[in-house]
Amino acid sequence: MASITDNGDLTPLRSNTRRNGVSRLSSLPVFIACLPALIMLLGTFLLPIFSTLRLSFSKWPGVGPVDWIGLENYSSVLKNSEFHSSVRLTFFYAILSTIGVMLTALLMGLGASRKKRADEPLRAIWFLPAIAPATAMAVFWTISVQPDIGLVNQLMGKVGLGSQHTWLADPEAAMYVVIAVTIWASASFPFLLIVGAIDRIDPEILEAATVDGAGEWQQTRFFVFPLIQPVFVMVTVLQFIWSFNGFSLIWAMTRGGPINATTVLSVFQYNQAFLFADFGLASAVGILGTVFLLTLGLISLRFSRSRTAIQ
Amino acid sequence: MKLGKFLGQGTWSLFRILITIIILFPFFFIILLSFRNMLDIYINPLSFNTDWAPENFKEAWGGPPGGVGFSVYFKNSAIVALIAIPTSAAVGALAAYFTTLLAPNLRRNFMVFPLLATMLPSIALLIPFFQVFNSFGILSNPFALGLLYAGLSLPVTILVLHAFFLEFPKELLEAAALDGLGSYRTFTKIVIRLSLSPLLAISLLNIIWVWGETQIGLVLLLSKESQTIPVGILTFQNALKANPGPIFAGLTLATIPLTLIYLAFYKTINKGITMGGIIR
Numbered sequence: 110m111a112s113i114t115d116n117g118d119l120t121p122l123r124s125n126t127r128r129n130g131v132s133r134l135s136s137l138p139v140f141i142a143c144l145p146a147l148i149m150l151l152g153t154f155l156l157p158i159f160s161t162l163r164l165s166f167s168k169w170p171g172v173g174p175v176d177w178i179g180l181e182n183y184s185s186v187l188k189n190s191e192f193h194s195s196v197r198l199t200f201f202y203a204i205l206s207t208i209g210v211m212l213t214a215l216l217m218g219l220g221a222s223r224k225k226r227a228d229e230p231l232r233a234i235w236f237l238p239a240i241a242p243a244t245a246m247a248v249f250w251t252i253s254v255q256p257d258i259g260l261v262n263q264l265m266g267k268v269g270l271g272s273q274h275t276w277l278a279d280p281e282a283a284m285y286v287v288i289a290v291t292i293w294a295s296a297s298f299p300f301l302l303i304v305g306a307i308d309r310i311d312p313e314i315l316e317a318a319t320v321d322g323a324g325e326w327q328q329t330r331f332f333v334f335p336l337i338q339p340v341f342v343m344v345t346v347l348q349f350i351w352s353f354n355g356f357s358l359i360w361a362m363t364r365g366g367p368i369n370a371t372t373v374l375s376v377f378q379y380n381q382a383f384l385f386a387d388f389g390l391a392s393a394v395g396i397l398g399t400v401f402l403l404t405l406g407l408i409s410l411r412f413s414r415s416r417t418a419i420q
Numbered sequence: 421m422k423l424g425k426f427l428g429q430g431t432w433s434l435f436r437i438l439i440t441i442i443i444l445f446p447f448f449f450i451i452l453l454s455f456r457n458m459l460d461i462y463i464n465p466l467s468f469n470t471d472w473a474p475e476n477f478k479e480a481w482g483g484p485p486g487g488v489g490f491s492v493y494f495k496n497s498a499i500v501a502l503i504a505i506p507t508s509a510a511v512g513a514l515a516a517y518f519t520t521l522l523a524p525n526l527r528r529n530f531m532v533f534p535l536l537a538t539m540l541p542s543i544a545l546l547i548p549f550f551q552v553f554n555s556f557g558i559l560s561n562p563f564a565l566g567l568l569y570a571g572l573s574l575p576v577t578i579l580v581l582h583a584f585f586l587e588f589p590k591e592l593l594e595a596a597a598l599d600g601l602g603s604y605r606t607f608t609k610i611v612i613r614l615s616l617s618p619l620l621a622i623s624l625l626n627i628i629w630v631w632g633e634t635q636i637g638l639v640l641l642l643s644k645e646s647q648t649i650p651v652g653i654l655t656f657q658n659a660l661k662a663n664p665g666p667i668f669a670g671l672t673l674a675t676i677p678l679t680l681i682y683l684a685f686y687k688t689i690n691k692g693i694t695m696g697g698i699i700r
Contacts, residue, residue, distance in 0.1 A: 138603050139518045146515035146574060153571030154537045157548035164547060171554075220435050231436060233686040235443055240682045242632035244650040245674045248657050249446045252664055258462045260449055293442070298693075305694030325428060354541040357634035361654060375635070378543045382550070383639060392547050399544040406539040 158399070165392035182393035192394070194369065195377035202288060202359075202373050203352040209292040210299060210352070211345050217296060218303030218337075219329065232304060239297035247361035250290045251277065277363060280370035287362055287371055294358060295351070299344045306340035307333060346409040350402055374398055450675060454480075454668035461664050473665055480669035484659045488644045490673045493652035496562040496641075500648055501630050503566025504573060505623050511570070512577030513619065517611055519578075520585045521603070531582060534575035542635050553640050560646035565637065572636075573626045580625075580692065584618040585611070621692030624685055631678050649674045 165183070168176045186192050221231045238246065253260040256273045266272025276282040310333065318328050356375040359365070365372035365380065372380070374394065382391035453461055457473040483489025519530050549568065550559075558564040588611060596606040612619075637651040644655055653674055660667050682689060 136522070139521055142518035142604070142607075143515045145511045146578065149511060149571040149574055150533065150537060153568065153574070154540055154545065157545045157552075158540060160548035160551065161544050164551075216435070217439060220432060220439065223432060223436075227436070231440065232690060233683060234440060236686070236690065237447065237679060237682070238443060240628055240678055241447075241675045242634075242650045242653070242678070244632070244634050244653045245450075245671045246446055248653055248667065249450055249671055251657075252667070253446075253449075258664075297443075301690060301693050308694065325425070350539065350541075354543065356542065357632070357650070360634070360638075361657070375541075375543050378546075379635075379639075382547055388547055388551075395541070395543040395545075395547065398541055402541055403536070403539055406536075410535070 161392045161395050161399075164389055165396045167389050167392075169388045171386045171388060178389070182389045183397075186390055186393050186397070191369065191372070192377065195372050195374050198284065198371065199353060199373040199375075202284065202291075202355065202371075203349055206288045206291040206295065206352045206355075207345060207349045209288065210295045210348055211341070213292055213296040214299035214303055214344075215341070217300040218307055219333070221300070221304055222307045232301070236297045236301055238294050239301075241294075243294055243357045244361040246294055247290060247358045250286075250293070251362045254286055278367055280367050283363055283367055283370050287359055290362065291352065291355065291358055295348070299348055302340060302344050303337060306337040310336050343409065346405070350406060353398075353402060447675065447679070450668055450671045453664070454672040456665060456668075458663055458665050461668075476665040476669035477673070479666040480656075480673060484656075484666070487655070487659050488647075488652075489656075490649070490652065490670055492645060493647055493649045494673070496646060496652075497631060497648040499562040500566040500569060501627055503563060504569035504630050505626050507567065507570035508573045508577045508626055509619055509623050512574055512622070513581055513612065513615070514607070516578045516581035517585045517588075517607055518603070519582060520588070531579070534578045537575040538579070546636060546639055549636060550639050560641055560643040562641070562646055562648065565640055565648075568636070568640075569630050569633065573629060577622050577626065580622050581615075581618060584615065588615075617688060618692065620685070621688045624681070624689050625692060628678065628682070 164175065166177060166179055168178050168181075217235055221228050221235060252258075254262065254274070254276050256262055256275050262272040262274055265274070274282075276286045314332055314336075315328055318332055323331065354375060355373065356379070359371055359373060359376060360379070363371045365376040378391045378394045378398075381387045381394065454476055455472045455474060456476075457471060460471070460473075479489070481489050481491050483492070519527055522530065553559045553561075553564065556564075592610060592614070593606060596610050601609065632650050633648075634650040634654070637648050638654070641647045641651050644652075647655060653670060656670050657667060
């Protein structure tokens with residue numbers, strides 16, 4: 110295989126064309142150059158994941174010996190009603206915020222691709238929520254939705270909608286506030302990826318459509334949407350994974366409260382490990398989440414590869 | 421038809437203004453309220469006609485009595501970033517470039533590893549991190565956390581730089597080989613010098629990530645003196661529940677420098693994201 114060059118000539122083994130020469134004759138330098146990265150990836154990802162797997166079959170209170178207890182953590186977590194509730198809340202949070210984020214991001218993407226001079230500065234400004242630290246923004250919004258003193262409540266009071274809303278203290282409402290803030294904070298990144306996809310559309314296609322009499326909505330509906338669809342689907346999957354793993358914003362706003370109303374999986378795990386020192390159970394939660402997300406990720410990767418959507 | 425088009429344009433303009441207002445709302449009020457005293461914030465935050473309270477920044481920088489402030493958080497975030505970003509860029513660039521020299525099949529199989537690593541959730545890794553940091557006695561150590569962040573940001577660094585190096589002009593590499601440059605010297609003398617803008621883009625993306633990472637920092641930085649900005653904000657929030665002025669000053673300090681860096685480099689960063697594709 111490596112003895113045939115791009116133009117089909119047979120070449121001797123000591124070719125100095127790049128692909129053949131380096132890949133065949135000097136894979137040792139490649140290996141040495143990748144060694145630091147391999148060691149770091151091993152230490153940061155591979156060893157820890159096996160360590161979590163091992164801990165998930167063990168009892169470990171944070172100090173002392175690690176005792177092997179088989180599947181006990183899994184059976185007790187699957188019977189745990191707080192775990193059930195956190196799984197429900199995680200899906201509720203992840204699905205609703207993904208829908209909200211992707212619709213907002215799509216609208217923003219179309220809105221910042223109007224072939225106007227303001228497009229460029231808008232793209233810069235609309236990306237700012239992705240730059241600001243999530244905890245800082247979460248703290249701002251938390252103060253803003255406090256009754257009476259919060260900005261949002263004061264503004265609502267000014268237009269006659271009442272300024273006494275105690276959203277974050279209300280188990281029914283808290284999750285919706287968190288989702289709203291998540292949409293504010295998270296739409297910017299998918300927005301920019303969608304903008305990238307729209308920018309890559311060949312302008313001739315849209316010109317041809319205009320010549321054929323397609324209005325703006327028809328252009329968007331029949332040309333822009335299908336052409337950005339692969340990117341949109343992939344980003345939706347990624348956004349779902351990111352929301353499913355969400356922690357910082359929820360933690361900064363509610364610490365999982367009130368009365369566990371926003372205790373999603375990552376908060377549940379944090380509490381189990383670092384509040385109740387049940388590291389085995391928390392590891393089992395981590396493994397269950399990982400298995401679910403890796404399956405989802407691999408399926409969508411396969412899906413996108415087979416359609417050669419991205420790269 | 422004409423009217424419809426006119427209305428359409430108007431709706432989009434309205435939409436653009438509305439979104440811009442919603443997005444700038446927190447930034448505007450964080451800065452405004454950071455200069456105001458408690459009473460004004462509580463009674464009438466929307467008015468401009470009040471005393472200014474620059475002492476909020478003094479308290480945010482120095483911290484509440486008995487606590488630490490943003491001077492300490494800044495120092496720790498800087499330590500973490502100064503270790504994580506160059507390490508990630510150097511180690512990542514080496515791997516990202518040399519893997520492009522592999523045969524296509526091998527290369528693609530190899531790149532699946534960083535891709536899988538980006539899918540692993542923090543909840544799967546957090547507890548071993550805590551275990552190892554605890555047993556080595558490096559909890560509350562920003563230097564150690566910087567090294568961990570370097571490892572955690574490595575997969576994205578490799579994927580983004582790899583996509584860029586694949587496009588690197590082959591003629592230059594062939595010319596270097598003809599001149600007798602080995603593959604390492606080609607890398608340091610030619611490839612790196614012509615790749616400063618993607619290296620800058622990925623480093624800026626990593627700074628943004630490091631500046632905001634909370635979940636792992638919260639677990640590994642226990643002492644107040646060791647906390648980074650995002651973790652420190654949470655401690656600060658607890659310590660100053662009744663006095664929002666210094667909290668807003670703290671949020672200003674946490675947000676505005678990064679925002680300015682972004683606005684200075686937004687073309688590079690946005691291009692890195694829209695071109696580099698899908699991975700955060």
